[in-house]
Amino acid sequence: MAKGQKWETRPLDFWNKAKELRAGWQKSIESKEKVVGQGNTFDLSFDWQAAFPAVTVIEDNPVGSMMQNKNEPYARKARLASEVRGWGREICGYQGNCWGAQFLGYIDDGTAWPDRKFVIPMPCVCDQHAKRGQQARDFENMPQWMADRLIYFGEYDEEREKPMLEHKVYCNYRIINDMERIFGQQFDEEECAKLMAGSKEVREYSREISYLMARTIPSPLSVKDLYSVYTIGGLTKIDPDATVQFWRMVRDEVKWRAENQIAAVGNEQFRFIEAHPPSWHYMKYYRYLEQYGAICLGSEYSHGAGSNYEVRPDGSIGLRVDKTYPDDMEMTTREDIIRVGSGALARPAGGFKTNEYIYRDRIVQFAQFMQADGALLAIWRHGVGCTLTRKEQAMYLRDAGLNVIHYEGSQPGDRTDLDEKRLLDQLDTWMESQGLRKVTE
């Protein structure tokens, strides 16, 4: 792109809608009428809980990172409360914050910590995900379910997939049945099928958004903007119809901006990627880098595109085609629905955290897809799943001609070790060493 070129830029219209939806979510998790569980989506759909009349699932990641964002002294106090009870300092800050809050019994505004009634740890390759939830159950007796993130190396193997798929379906099926039995609530299969269709539609929108961000110069959206709405409907669960409407709205606006060359960063001249969540408590560095005309396009974590797109040997970009069930597959029984919802692949097709295992150099493809010039890779002392193989990925990216730097911190939801001043100094050096200069008004 031409150096010094300027594009028009505008505020985002979906911003206020996002704010409103997030406020609604906060209210919903405080609701006393619902059975509140802690955990995550299992494979069914982001909104499976809505197929029960009154179940809410709170996920630690956004809760833990919000605690750190909103109230540093409180988050510190919460982590200390975990540590004095035996939790290690090196465990993921999301959990340190959440479990500390449970020990303290209140959240940062002084109101009571919403008691959990069940736990479903997210099946994920990150050990901390697998171990999460135990504390809630150790703290107070409550049902906990488990599932696995299934991994094997090499090509897709139908024979290996079979027992793995059965395992996945069994685990999901059991969760639903047990929840009915324990909480006396009827699971509505039809509603679940509808929710799954909604999730599918949302996935298509986010795929389109990723494509537009990646392939349009100037990019119509930065990851900083995307992160402001990223969890809506997913980790921060809201009404399923509202979720679909919201993401359609985001897609439409991003598409319009791309068509009309409305830039996220008006002086875009350096595009970079990341490899995992940023320091949620210090996202100022995104805006800081924009002064240099540097735009962050996100990571395999922020784009399902890490697995959705591929760069073909001839250099063209194409949709990665993974095995799915046919669209018109009959779903009459609960098992059918759960089977389809669990996906046609036992082993995830790729994407963040799976690539660290099987497709370590796919990050290079991701960088090519994003048309990136550089990479800013955080390394976390207390984040095993988000640091694993990061140094190797840096080597692959360097070999592919990208300009790469690391910065260190505790974990995306724990600011203890992040030296903010030092980070900005590092970023200045990174930019200046490439001949980029801050834009002065």
Added chain:
Amino acid sequence: MDFKALVENRHEYAKAWKAKTGGKVLGWYEPYFPEEIAYAAGILPVRILARHYPDDVSDKWIYACCYPVRDMVNQFLKGRYDYVDGLVNVEGCQWMYNSWEVAVNNNPKLWNHYLFLPDHTDAPTSKTVLRSELNVMKGLMEEWTGKKITDEDLDRSIEIHNKNRLLLKQISEMRRMDRPLIHGAEMMQIVLASQLMDKAEMNEILEKFIPELEARKPGEDRIRLMLIGSETWDTELEEMVEAMGGDIVVDELDNGTSYYWNNIIPQKDRLMAIGLRYLGRPKNPIKDNNWRRRPQHIFELAEDYNVDGALIVKQIYCHLHGTDNYAVWKILRERYIPYHFFERDTTLPIEDTRLRLESFMNMLKPGLTHLAGWHKAYGE
């Protein structure tokens, strides 16, 4: 028998074994690796052990991580394991995985395999997944070695491994005595040696050793301690405890009692039998996530071995034990079992650790009636 020397000479031993048999050596990392299958293929499975070598290479490849993981990377990059022909990692600790994949990426000639062993060990479907994955691994090993693994090979291997575990347990039982005939450091060396040597040969050594052990005279009363926490690869701590009048009478470490605690119950489907043994072994933190069994198991060991107190020793950056400690502390507190917690890093700081142990043991002493000679009252 000098078991410590066996462990110290492990590289020479494996090289000599290779020269003698012409077989392949397979390094393994995770406590859940079913050695039985490799052994049935005529392979020598050896556990990769961390040591305290100066490290100037691992930083380029990894970040954070516990010291053992760093050290294993360090050793591989420096060629200390150049006699190893293959490396296998089992789904488990992610830092350990990191160590494995760096070693593999830097040694393209190494045969390598990642075995998926469900973290959710309790579902009825977990065992079918594992059986299927074991079958895949068996096939790959057959391809690698050019040897078909028959049922008879598996039976023989299972028998040898079961025998090894029984012998280790038999020795361990002698630690339940008021004045154990074997102390913690020696016991740990025996268990480590079992993870490094040809099992059939090790069994012969143990069979000769047991009568020698039984003929030993009991020593003085000692403070009976239990060791809990991240796995270790040497016995510095155990030796220090012994030098101060204590004894680690039991441990709950992956490479300690958990290595030999349960046996394979034979069945027609050999791979299923092997799989069930690994799914059912005492849980380490990553596998103890559906039902909570680990704290209860720790408590049972503490009762059975009549411990006066426990040492919980975690490697710095060991996120798994960092996530489990809460429940371990809780059960020990509930049962009034005194414990002392500390972290270890690249080396064990001698003075610092000695001081901590001394204070802990001094705190325990006044309440210990057995130190006043109970065994004499029973005419032992």
